[in-house]
Amino acid sequence: MSELLGVAVLGAGHMGTDHIRRIDQVVSGARVAAVADPDTGRAKDAVAGIDGASVHTEVPAALDAPGVQAVLIASPGPAHEEALLAAFERGLPVLCEKPLVPESAGALRVVEAEARLGRRLAQVGFMRRYDAEYQRLKSLLDGGRLGRPLMLHCTHRNVSSPPGFTSAMLVNSSVSHEIDAARWLLGQELTAVTVLRPRPSSNAPESLLDPQFVVFETADGALVDVEVFVNCGFGYQVRCEAVCESGSARIGDEHAMVVTTAGGANEEVAQDYLVRFADAYDREVQAWVDATRAGRVTGPSVWDGYAASAVAEAGVRALENGGRVTVELAPRPDLYA
Numbered sequence: 001m002s003e004l005l006g007v008a009v010l011g012a013g014h015m016g017t018d019h020i021r022r023i024d025q026v027v028s029g030a031r032v033a034a035v036a037d038p039d040t041g042r043a044k045d046a047v048a049g050i051d052g053a054s055v056h057t058e059v060p061a062a063l064d065a066p067g068v069q070a071v072l073i074a075s076p077g078p079a080h081e082e083a084l085l086a087a088f089e090r091g092l093p094v095l096c097e098k099p100l101v102p103e104s105a106g107a108l109r110v111v112e113a114e115a116r117l118g119r120r121l122a123q124v125g126f127m128r129r130y131d132a133e134y135q136r137l138k139s140l141l142d143g144g145r146l147g148r149p150l151m152l153h154c155t156h157r158n159v160s161s162p163p164g165f166t167s168a169m170l171v172n173s174s175v176s177h178e179i180d181a182a183r184w185l186l187g188q189e190l191t192a193v194t195v196l197r198p199r200p201s202s203n204a205p206e207s208l209l210d211p212q213f214v215v216f217e218t219a220d221g222a223l224v225d226v227e228v229f230v231n232c233g234f235g236y237q238v239r240c241e242a243v244c245e246s247g248s249a250r251i252g253d254e255h256a257m258v259v260t261t262a263g264g265a266n267e268e269v270a271q272d273y274l275v276r277f278a279d280a281y282d283r284e285v286q287a288w289v290d291a292t293r294a295g296r297v298t299g300p301s302v303w304d305g306y307a308a309s310a311v312a313e314a315g316v317r318a319l320e321n322g323g324r325v326t327v328e329l330a331p332r333p334d335l336y337a
């Protein structure tokens, strides 16, 4: 394919606007061909100064717009299923922001729809798989030098939660990244989940259960714990330590600049995922564009998206009802073997 890949971006909010900038200014081989958002003002602002990008309020109009060859979904999670199925009907390759679909039943319908097509068309925006530190940890674990992984200790802290953020979203929005990262790093499904609730921070909005401590069990007997704290107030911190039979490895400490002045040192802390994972988003979208132009799909699959939603759903049940909840996955279609 010699011409630029024409991308329709669905949703021009926080992530959509950043991806539009990325496609326009950072990534090579693609251009923004259309944008859809029910809020026309946002859509127009997001493509201001970009030649040839049409603006739509409805998703089908954007998918059918001239020059559209692929779709980047950055609308809220509940809108993803309809958008994915509409893209599949048109044979358009998709990069879908996480979650694939928040409810596992809807995510499974997407898996089944893609399996019926008989070829992969979509990948999910689990960008940590493109982060240099996560990739180094994955290579180290796969190389076997540290022996069998026994535990992952993870930290996921946001400065503050956006309006409307619920206690369930700590699990199914924030921890969804750790769910995917753990499945990917360990190469195993997560089979059970328990959520512990320390006393809520007085800095969290009224009635938000924040922080939470989530423990996953894996098919092979490893444990993954996640401290998720979305109103920590001081910074965006994502850390992961793998404890293995012959050693341990930790990522997530190397981002800050350390400023030393008379009598002391001060370490900067990133405030936002758009800063902490900027390179990962760039690499994710570039890889998607390159693979799409080559007629391939290489990123986290729709099956990975379904599994993450099923685990998160079990996590929300564990949060709401207490106790340990097991994860039930549907049979995996051969397409994702």
Ligand SMILES: NC(=O)C1=CN([C@@H]2O[C@H](COP(=O)(O)OP(=O)(O)OC[C@H]3O[C@@H](n4cnc5c(N)ncnc54)[C@H](O)[C@@H]3O)[C@@H](O)[C@H]2O)C=CC1
Binding pocket: 010, 011, 012, 013, 014, 015, 016, 036, 037, 038, 039, 042, 059, 073, 074, 075, 076, 077, 079, 097, 098, 099, 125, 126, 127, 173, 273
């Ligand atoms: N990978 C990551 O680190 C992150 C991923 N996300 C994901 O990105 C997606 C978008 O999140 P944000 O940008 O933070 O939300 P946002 O609320 O800032 O923006 C969503 C936009 O979508 C528009 N919209 C609503 N319904 C739509 C529809 N049916 N079709 C097209 N547009 C529609 C809204 O008007 C709004 O402009 C979500 O799936 C979220 O989970 C969000 C933050 C970080």
Ligand SMILES: O=C1[C@@H](O)[C@H](O)[C@@H](O)[C@H](O)[C@H]1O
Binding pocket: 158, 173, 174, 175, 177, 230, 273
């Ligand atoms: O995906 C994300 C948000 O939706 C989520 O709400 C945040 O907690 C995460 O840090 C961010 O990466």
